[in-house]
Amino acid sequence: MESELHELRRQLQEKTKEINRLNLLLREKDGLGNLDVTLPFTSADTNVSHPDIPCETLSNASIARYSRQLILPEVGVKGQLALANASVLIVGAGGLGCPAALYLAAAGTGCLGLLDYDTVELSNLHRQVLHTEQRVSVPKSSSAAFGCNQLNSTVRCIPYHMQLDSQNALQLLRQYDVVLDCTDNVATRYLLNDACIMAKKPLISGSALRFEGQLTVYNYQDGPCYRCLYPTPPPPETVTNCSDGGVLGVIPGIIGCLQALEAVKVICSLGNTYSQRLLLFDGLEGTFRTIKLRPRQQSCVVCGDNPSVTKLIDYEQFCGSRANDKEHSLELLKPEDRISAKEYQSIVKEKLPHLLIDVRLPVEQEICSLPGAWNIPIGDIHKEECLEKLRKKLQETDDSVPVYLVCRRGNDSQEAVKALKEKLKDMPHKFKDIYGGLHAWSKHVDTDFPVY
């Protein structure tokens, strides 16, 4: 019975490999047009079990392929076999997940789970280097799996085109040995942390923004977890994402590579990991600094001695923010305080007198702007000197002349209208914002206007 099962599993494994190979071929010939339909696992199917036949010897092909790391005494045959039998779940196939996945695939990791809810966009490619121009609008999970398999066809890559949530996380994580946090938002970071504690998996956490990166390993060798360090989530308004704050592509590249390194070390039991240590990388200053962190906290609500959080909770509610870093549209103003891009176009066309204030940063104004716009960055709009300047300008302007505020997407411009209505309530002028900002201008008025 036992050997019969074994044989069936072996056959299944072989057939699965063949299916994957054919799928890859098909996708290549197909120019990837049907990528998501031809891939075997793109649904929210988390019930994908790994081959349970451990690899016990290295084939000649593997010996040749991995020879440069195989001859490291710390790795050796034992380490390479550990890699071949290991499974790593990479959550987020973006700036961190791409380089991490590439190096883990290259190193001969047996199975890589690649999870991302999003699709590839052109503005991803400066840092998400596993994706390509040809794969724009393809699910990132599939694109990453495809890219990894192009580099190393022997790695079993499982794409999960879905959002990780409290319902699916545990079942998925339990199937993997190591988890990489390559996500881009606070809610998913808390979710992953808690799920890793409950599923008893080490969590290798990376993050990056602007020119800085951070790296640490949670829930490993009795070290602390994310909640030990940050029991309370940050106020949502203090969290900046890459879309608003910007990020130099190579920064997450470096952190993602280090996440792959930590995963290899955990899998092969090598050296000192970043458990209870935090790496701070400042690319602008050119500094790497490692700091000692607190130990696991006995009072931690999830990994402490008497945990009160024993089930996954609603993390969007807990953090007060969404589990993605997508732009969302605020509705702070009444419709009468807003005009559409088209309406603004006719105001310009008819040469109606008005004042246009662009509330983006000067660096954004240099990228593109509407003619005649005054610049007052949203961060300065409360400042007395800015208000004084504007007051002076308005005093020279006829009372009936409206003031229009514009920004990139139409959120900051609403904040600005609110602020100015309050701060300059003694002025008779009307303040309105352009709905949807410059993105709407580009979409509805001038399609040649750049979008960033």
Add this chain to the structure above:
Amino acid sequence: MELVVSLEFSGGAELLFDKVKNHEVSLPARANGPWTIKHLLVWIKDNLLKERPELFVQGDTVRPGILVLINDADWELMGELNYELKSKDRIVFISTLHGG
């Protein structure tokens, strides 16, 4: 006697300090007792912080999501708010990053 310590802000916390990451500061002598991190936070709020204090402090401590380091160690290991500052200490305030 004045106490000279170096302060660093990173991970975006520097944006509240005119984008200046490194500050060498001289703290005036305190009449009653030594300087602690708790006193330092008040001093920073009154003397260094350029805008929106709520993005840096909450109550008498730092806001959630800011990690404090004292000479390259997590402040939890050093007594947190009650740590007594010494001359040439390096205190770092890091805003945790979440992007990827």
